[in-house]
Amino acid sequence: xxxxxxxxxxxxxxxxxxxxxxxxxxxxxxxxxxxxxxxxxxxxxxxxxxxxxxxxxxxxxxxxxxxxxxxxxxxxxxxxxxxxxxxxxxxxxxxxxxxxxxxxxxxxxxxxxxxxxxxxxxxxxxxxxxxxxxxxxxxxxxxxxxxxxxxxxxxxxxxxxxxxxxxxxxxxxxxx
Amino acid sequence: xxxxxxxxxxxxxxxxxxxxxxxxxxxxxxxxxxxxxxxxxxxxxxxxxxxxxxxxxxxxxxxxxxxxxxxxxxxxxxxxxxxxxxxxxxxxxxxxxxxxxxxxxxxxxxxxxxxxxxxxxxxxxxxxxxxxxxxxxxxxxxxxxxxxxxxxxxxxxxxxxxxxxxxxxxxxxxxxxxxxxxxxxxxxxxxxxxxxxxxxxxxxxxxxxxxxxxxxxxxxxxxxxxxxxxxxxxxxxxxxxxxxx
Numbered sequence: 001x002x003x004x005x006x007x008x009x010x011x012x013x014x015x016x017x018x019x020x021x022x023x024x025x026x027x028x029x030x031x032x033x034x035x036x037x038x039x040x041x042x043x044x045x046x047x048x049x050x051x052x053x054x055x056x057x058x059x060x061x062x063x064x065x066x067x068x069x070x071x072x073x074x075x076x077x078x079x080x081x082x083x084x085x086x087x088x089x090x091x092x093x094x095x096x097x098x099x100x101x102x103x104x105x106x107x108x109x110x111x112x113x114x115x116x117x118x119x120x121x122x123x124x125x126x127x128x129x130x131x132x133x134x135x136x137x138x139x140x141x142x143x144x145x146x147x148x149x150x151x152x153x154x155x156x157x158x159x160x161x162x163x164x165x166x167x168x169x170x171x172x173x174x175x176x
Numbered sequence: 177x178x179x180x181x182x183x184x185x186x187x188x189x190x191x192x193x194x195x196x197x198x199x200x201x202x203x204x205x206x207x208x209x210x211x212x213x214x215x216x217x218x219x220x221x222x223x224x225x226x227x228x229x230x231x232x233x234x235x236x237x238x239x240x241x242x243x244x245x246x247x248x249x250x251x252x253x254x255x256x257x258x259x260x261x262x263x264x265x266x267x268x269x270x271x272x273x274x275x276x277x278x279x280x281x282x283x284x285x286x287x288x289x290x291x292x293x294x295x296x297x298x299x300x301x302x303x304x305x306x307x308x309x310x311x312x313x314x315x316x317x318x319x320x321x322x323x324x325x326x327x328x329x330x331x332x333x334x335x336x337x338x339x340x341x342x343x344x345x346x347x348x349x350x351x352x353x354x355x356x357x358x359x360x361x362x363x364x365x366x367x368x369x370x371x372x373x374x375x376x377x378x379x380x381x382x383x384x385x386x387x388x389x390x391x392x393x394x395x396x397x398x399x400x401x402x403x404x405x406x407x408x409x410x411x412x413x414x415x416x417x418x419x420x421x
């Protein structure tokens with residue numbers, strides 16, 4: 001394949017993902033400059049490695065995986081990994097602990113700003129899986145590909161992430 | 177199945193990841209159980225909040241430009257296309273420019289031919305009637321804002337009939353009429369800056385008239401006559417030589 005058509009097809013696939021990749025990068029890095037570096041590096045890496053991308057497989061998951069791996073090896077990413085072990089996924093059933101505030105009240109008193117803060121406060125591994133699921137609306141399979149984890153882990157981690165988000169929201173509502 | 181068992185699957189259900197059978201059962205249960213329906217609704221609302229809150233950041237236009245249209249990367253994709261588009265436009269523009277130049281040149285030659293014919297058809301073809309160049313040249317002084325030399329015609333078969341003021345596109349210039357055998361030839365002289373000089377070159381025949389033009393010392397000379405091109409060239413050489421005196 002000559003270089004030009006290859007770049008063309010890369011561009012056709014990668015350009016539509018730009019905004020959402022940036023949003024994801026900003027949530028991971030938590031600041032604009034670093035998010036821009038992440039996205040730029042992701043696009044450069046993806047373009048370089050595009051020949052290794054298998055046509056027919058999930059391009060979006062491939063791009064997010066590159067972005068995430070880039071983040072994990074960045075300074076901020078390494079720090080985040082230090083604070084929370086990324087692989088200590090427990091049994092999902094163990095964390096279904098929705099005691100306290102009933103769901104309906106939780107929702108009534110939550111607002112967007114509060115949810116934003118709660119997302120920022122979440123450990124990276126919960127934040128990223130919630131974003132992939134709720135914001136990017138990825139399937140479990142896509143999330144599994146992106147995060148390079150089994151589908152079972154996707155389910156348990158998602159469950160823990162949702163529980164953690166609810167806990168954070170409850171705290172915020174209590175403190176308000 | 178008890179509600180606790182359903183609620184354990186609520187997220188998976190809302191994620192659309194239950195099997196088709198389970199999804200159908202869940203749908204039926206939610207329709208019949210107010211408590212589970214309320215939980216599901218609350219869950220959906222929270223998800224919507226997360227979805228909205230999660231879409232907080234948009235790339236700046238600058239950054240988008242930097243990543244998506246770097247010149248270097250664009251090259252294989254767009255540079256050639258751009259270059260060829262630019263090329264086509266350039267060619268089109270130059271062709272139309274050349275076309276315009278041609279049209280304008282034809283127009284000027286046409287006007288000069290008209291002036292020549294009009295002068296010859298007039299009852300007074302010339303305002304200063306003299307075969308003496310030393311009479312004709314001073315007559316133009318004060319009438320046109322430039323000066324020129326007239327050739328010595330002794331030992332040639334040309335003779336000077338006279339001169340008149342002529343106007344080309346409202347610009348005053350000199351028109352000299354020469355006679356060669358039975359033919360009359362007009363020589364027009366205009367200030368160069370007022371006539372598009374790059375348009376002209378060489379002798380040519382058009383509409384039955386031979387025409388020649390050149391530029392010298394800031395003056396544009398045109399010769400129009402119904403003689404052969406050779407005669408026109410001889411006259412032009414005489415005039416050119418005269419300017420060097």
